[in-house]
Amino acid sequence: xxxxxxxxxxxxxxxxxxxxxxxxxxxxxxxxxxxxxxxxxxxxxxxxxxxxxxxxxxxxxxxxxxxxxxxxxxxxxxxxxxxxxxxxxxxxxxxxxxxxxxxxxxxxxxxxxxxxxxxxxxxxxxxxxxxxxxxxxxxxxxxxxxxxxxxxxxxxxxxxxxxxxxxxxxxxxxxxxxxxxxxxxxxxxxxxxxxxxxxxxxxxxxxxxxxxxxxxxxxxxxxxxxxxxxxxxxxxxxxxxxxxxxxxxxxxxxx
Amino acid sequence: xxxxxxxxxxxxxxxxxxxxxxxxxxxxxxxxxxxxxxxxxxxxxxxxxxxxxxxxxxxxxxxxxxxxxxxxxxxxxxxxxxxxxxxxxxxxxxxxxxxxxxxxxxxxxxxxxxxxxxxxxxxxxxxxxxxxxxxxxxxxxxxxxxxxxxxxxxxxxxxxxxxxxxxxxxxxxxxxxxxxxxxxxxxxxxxxxxxxxxxxxxxxxxxxxxxxxxxxxxxxxxxxxxxxxxxxxxxxxxxxxxxxxxxxxxxxxxx
Numbered sequence: 001x002x003x004x005x006x007x008x009x010x011x012x013x014x015x016x017x018x019x020x021x022x023x024x025x026x027x028x029x030x031x032x033x034x035x036x037x038x039x040x041x042x043x044x045x046x047x048x049x050x051x052x053x054x055x056x057x058x059x060x061x062x063x064x065x066x067x068x069x070x071x072x073x074x075x076x077x078x079x080x081x082x083x084x085x086x087x088x089x090x091x092x093x094x095x096x097x098x099x100x101x102x103x104x105x106x107x108x109x110x111x112x113x114x115x116x117x118x119x120x121x122x123x124x125x126x127x128x129x130x131x132x133x134x135x136x137x138x139x140x141x142x143x144x145x146x147x148x149x150x151x152x153x154x155x156x157x158x159x160x161x162x163x164x165x166x167x168x169x170x171x172x173x174x175x176x177x178x179x180x181x182x183x184x185x186x187x188x189x190x191x192x193x194x195x196x197x198x199x200x201x202x203x204x205x206x207x208x209x210x211x212x213x214x215x216x217x218x219x220x221x222x223x224x225x226x227x228x229x230x231x232x233x234x235x236x237x238x239x240x241x242x243x244x245x246x247x248x249x250x251x252x253x254x255x
Numbered sequence: 256x257x258x259x260x261x262x263x264x265x266x267x268x269x270x271x272x273x274x275x276x277x278x279x280x281x282x283x284x285x286x287x288x289x290x291x292x293x294x295x296x297x298x299x300x301x302x303x304x305x306x307x308x309x310x311x312x313x314x315x316x317x318x319x320x321x322x323x324x325x326x327x328x329x330x331x332x333x334x335x336x337x338x339x340x341x342x343x344x345x346x347x348x349x350x351x352x353x354x355x356x357x358x359x360x361x362x363x364x365x366x367x368x369x370x371x372x373x374x375x376x377x378x379x380x381x382x383x384x385x386x387x388x389x390x391x392x393x394x395x396x397x398x399x400x401x402x403x404x405x406x407x408x409x410x411x412x413x414x415x416x417x418x419x420x421x422x423x424x425x426x427x428x429x430x431x432x433x434x435x436x437x438x439x440x441x442x443x444x445x446x447x448x449x450x451x452x453x454x455x456x457x458x459x460x461x462x463x464x465x466x467x468x469x470x471x472x473x474x475x476x477x478x479x480x481x482x483x484x485x486x487x488x489x490x491x492x493x494x495x496x497x498x499x500x501x502x503x504x505x506x507x508x509x510x
Contacts, residue, residue, distance in 0.1 A: 010304050011317040046301055046362035049265050062266040102368045102429075103422035104359060107301035111362025129412075151491030155499075157384070157484070158491065164422040167358035170414050174357075229412075236406030236413065244410075 002033040004091035008098040008109035010040045015188055015204050019142055020097045022208050026215040035087045039108045044080060046111020052078040069120030077118060084116040093218070094139040094177065099146075099188070103164040113171055123175050130229040132176015139172045140218065141165065141182040142211060149186040161186075169224065179224045183214050257288040259346035263353040263364035265295045270443055270459050274397055275352045277463050281470040290342045294363045299335060301366020307333040324375030332373060339371040348473070349394040349432065354401075354443070358419040368426055378430050385484040387431015394427045395435040395473065396420065397466060404441040416441075424479065434479045438469050 005023050009016035017038075024034050037044070045052070050062050057063075057070030071077045077085070088094060098109050105113075117123060122133045145152055145161055152161040161184055169179045185207050214221075231242035238244070260278045264271035272293075279289050292299070300307070305317050312318075312325030326332045332340070343349060353364050360368075372378055377388045400407055400416055407416040416439055424434045440462050469476075486497035493499070 010302070010319065013316050014318070040302070040304065046366065047265070047295070049295065061268050063269070064265065102365070102372065102426040104365060104426075107362045107366030107369050110357070110359060110365045111301065113357045114362050117357065148491055153492060155493040156491050157487040159422075159425050163418070164425075167414075167419040167422065170419075171357040171359075232412040236403055236411050237408060238410040238412075 001031070001093070002035070002091045003027050003093040003095060004087045005034060005036045006094065006096045006109070006112065007036065007038045008040070008096070008106045008112070012038070012041070014099075015144055015185075015207065016097045016099055018204060018208050019144075019185075019211050020095075022212050023095050023097070023142075023215065026212045030216075032093075035091065037084060037087065037112075039112055042080070044108060044112060046108045046114065048111075048115050052081075052115075064114075065119040068118045069124075072118050072121035077121070078115075081115050081118060084112070085118065085122060088116070088134065088137075092137055094134075094137065094172075095142060096139065097142050099144045100161065100164065103159060103161075105168055117171070117175050127176075128174055129176070129226075132174065134172075135176035135178075137177055138180055138223070139177040140180040140221070141168065142185070143182055144185045144188045144207075146188055147186065152184075152186055173224070173226050179226075180218070180221045181224065183211060185210070256286070256348070257290070257346045258282050258348040258350060259342045260289060260291045261349065261351045261364070261367065262291065262293045263295070263351070263361045263367070267293070267296070269354075270399055270440075270462065271352045271354055273459060273463050274399075274440075274466050275350075277467050278350050278352070278397075278470065281467045285471075287348075290346065292339060292342065292367075294367055297335070299363060299367060301363045301369065303366075303370050307336075307370075319369075320374040323373045324379075327373050327376035332376065333370075336370050336373060339367070340373065340377060343371070343389065343392070347392055349389075349392065349427075350397060351394065352397050354399045355416065355419065358414060358416075360423055372426070372430050382431075383429055384431070384481075387429065389427075390431035390433075392432055393435055393478070394432040395476070396423065396437040397440070398437055399440045399443045399462075401443055402441065407439075407441055428479070428481050434481075435473070435476045436479065438466060440465070 003023070005020055007016060007020040011017060020036065020038070024036060027034050048064050048068070050056070053067055053071060055076065057066050096109065098105050104110065127133055143165065147158040150156055151158040154160045154162070165182055169182065172179050227238065227242060227244070231239055233239050258278070260275055262271060262275040266272060275291065275293070279291060282289050303319050303323070305311070308322055308326060310331065312321050351364065353360050359365065382388055398416075398420065402413040405411055406413040409415045409417070420437055424437065427434050482493065482497060482499070486494055488494050
């Protein structure tokens with residue numbers, strides 16, 4: 001079994017950096033092979049832009065999907081992106097480590113998604129959801145929040161973290177992944193970060209041990225239930241007789 | 256009245272680029288002053304990283320919030336970030352134009368948020384939500400989606416766009432903005448983009464005209480109701496006797 005681990009944090013000594021190393025170690029101890037993409041360390045560019053392409057489908061206007069598809073067809077997908085797709089293709093499990101910044105992924109991870117989920121090769125209208133490129137693979141997000149679990153609850157002052165994670169997880173569903181329940185570690189304050197960094201006996205140790213324990217039983221972790229493609233009418237709306245598995249159904253925010 | 260417009264699209268001739276120019280023109284015709292940040296054209300770096308700081312609060316470990324606060328206190332916030340904060344400070348209205356990529360903001364806009372919402376000067380524990388730095392100002396998102404309105408409905412195959420936008424809008428609420436109902440323009444396909452670009456009479460014209468009409472009555476646009484700070488107990492959970500304005504209440508996804 002092989003896992004690909006993606007880390008989105010600028011500091012290797014951060015809690016997220018430590019959690020990513022726990023992922024490598026704990027899975028290796030159980031016989032897994034692992035690869036790691038430390039996006040900041042790699043200098044990964046989160047923005048698709050003309051500079052990534054030496055030739056162009058349309059040199060007059062830069063259309064992201066058209067260029068992605070053209071280069072996928074030509075076999076000239078940018079090297080940093082092709083390398084990520086290859087690592088994902090070889091793994092049965094993807095683990096993404098990130099701190100929740102502004103109720104979402106850090107930009108470097110959002111841009112990893114923007115670029116690595118390549119239109120034309122990783123997804124297209126006939127290859128998504130149930131027929132997604134990564135079907136048969138699992139993904140799990142390990143997320144840290146500065147605020148407490150209470151403040152991040154469904155009635156919390158910071159908003160519901162599980163709702164904030166929904167677009168992130170749904171993106172993985174879109175490209176075919178089986179999405180495991182995320183691990184969310186709350187209450188990581190900036191003071192804790194600095195004060196505990198050198199102590200050796202930190203609150204972070206409790207969290208890394210909790211994450212290590214989670215990895216021990218990852219094979220039995222429950223995945224999120226989504227509606228299948230057949231549950232939707234050609235219009236794109238849910239069929240009246242379909243079950244309502246997907247979390248977004250009936251949970252429309254009042255905006 | 257002054258508006259600041261932020262555009263997150265790599266191609267100026269795109270629909271989003273056109274919509275941003277409509278914002279400039281339509282508001283100018285009504286006597287507004289405007290500023291524009293075309294993030295791709297500016298080469299805005301969406302990643303906070305050590306290279307942005309010539310001095311460091313902690314040279315041994317890069318902690319984003321600590322560095323942001325330290326440099327805010329020293330008056331040495333990176334120039335590109337300080338310029339954005341200044342433009343926001345001078346405006347009564349912020350308009351953000353972006354295509355929905357992977358159910359969220361393009362990385363360049365997420366990173367604008369990660370960097371421009373500066374810890375220490377734009378937010379801190381005693382300055383957020385009701386006491387947020389940008390209180391008294393309004394923000395409106397103008398968002399395009401490739402998928403149809405049906406597929407983006409609350410029971411749509413693409414998931415509920417209004418739920419996907421929630422973390423984005425809630426971030427603006429966090430820093431004090433009055434968040435207007437977003438404008439969401441659905442059904443922008445890649446084929447449409449290319450075929451209509453040179454026709455002069457495109458489907459895009461219908462959309463830009465709709466956006467122009469929206470701007471004509473922006474003063475009366477309804478804003479999203481959020482719970483006030485006093486509605487929450489010290490624990491961070493909603494008080495039992497508080498109203499449930501915020502959309503996230505009782506809308507927990509089943510994840």
